[in-house]
């Protein structure tokens with residue numbers, strides 16, 4: 322199929338882009354087009370106006386800022402994947418990128434477009450949750466920031482209003498001694514996750530000081546679950562505790578079945594990957 326007719330606007334600046342969004346409530350932003358164009362082709366999305374932001378090179382950067390890294394929304398996946406700054410300040414994000422899409426898709430797709438697309442099986446939203454990322458949104462009315470915990474709202478739904486452009490994502494640097502883990506099962510490497518589990522872990526001696534664990538592919542959005550993190554905080558950092566967190570995950574999640582995996586398989590994956598990802602994170606708590 323072909324997309325429904327639309328008006329095309331090529332934004333030359335961020336102000337241009339937000340003005341175009343303000344003019345038409347049915348407008349959509351075109352970033353890498355790796356998700357949007359497919360949805361337009363099957364007419365699942367029919368924007369009146371397509372606002373192309375590919376000329377906004379000002380939003381293509383990775384820099385150190387305020388105790389963390391700032392990634393411009395138009396930074397291509399492949400740039401994030403190979404960035405030494407990302408590897409140094411957010412090794413979890415660098416690791417997740419080994420699972421995200423294929424090179425051809427990563428060459429075009431953008432980090433910001435991926436987060437705004439908010440696919441429930443996408444890896445980056447889960448990474449954003451455990452690293453405490455913040456989204457910077459801009460509209461014609463001004464700028465605001467939204468914590469990752471408040472950003473993902475449902476299938477393809479975020480807290481960004483229709484007139485807002487994601488301009489930057491801020492991720493705090495990994496604190497010294499914090500471990501991290503990422504594990505995923507997907508139909509093929511580079512496909513969306515059937516289930517992915519992501520965590521950060523900090524120890525106080527042999528005890529878990531803080532743990533953040535997030536899941537992709539098991540709900541309508543990437544999610545953390547309070548019972549999983551409660552099963553870890555203040556407990557001995559050992560196999561028994563990690564197994565208890567896995568059991569808590571099995572109970573807490575409410576996955577659906579689809580042609581990739583049924584509910585029972587997703588519960589098994591969540592339990593097993595939780596246990597393993599925490600053990601991997603502990604080994605990195607140095």
Ligand SMILES: Cc1cc2nc3c(=O)[nH]c(=O)nc-3n(C[C@H](O)[C@H](O)[C@H](O)COP(=O)(O)OP(=O)(O)OC[C@H]3O[C@@H](n4cnc5c(N)ncnc54)[C@H](O)[C@@H]3O)c2cc1C
Pocket residue numbers: 349350351352353354355356357358394395420421422423426429430431432433434435437438440442443444445481485486487488511512513514
């Ligand atoms: C074969 C294949 C495999 C893939 N595998 C994976 C995978 O394993 N994991 C994964 O996470 N993704 C995967 N993807 C999706 C890929 O990561 C896309 O690049 C990403 O989801 C969308 O980014 P984009 O820049 O292409 O955005 P687009 O497709 O251009 O836009 C996506 C949505 O975000 C909105 N948007 C874009 N930029 C902004 C912005 N700055 N501010 C506000 N809204 C914005 C658009 O309006 C649109 O609604 C895959 C895609 C393909 C084709």
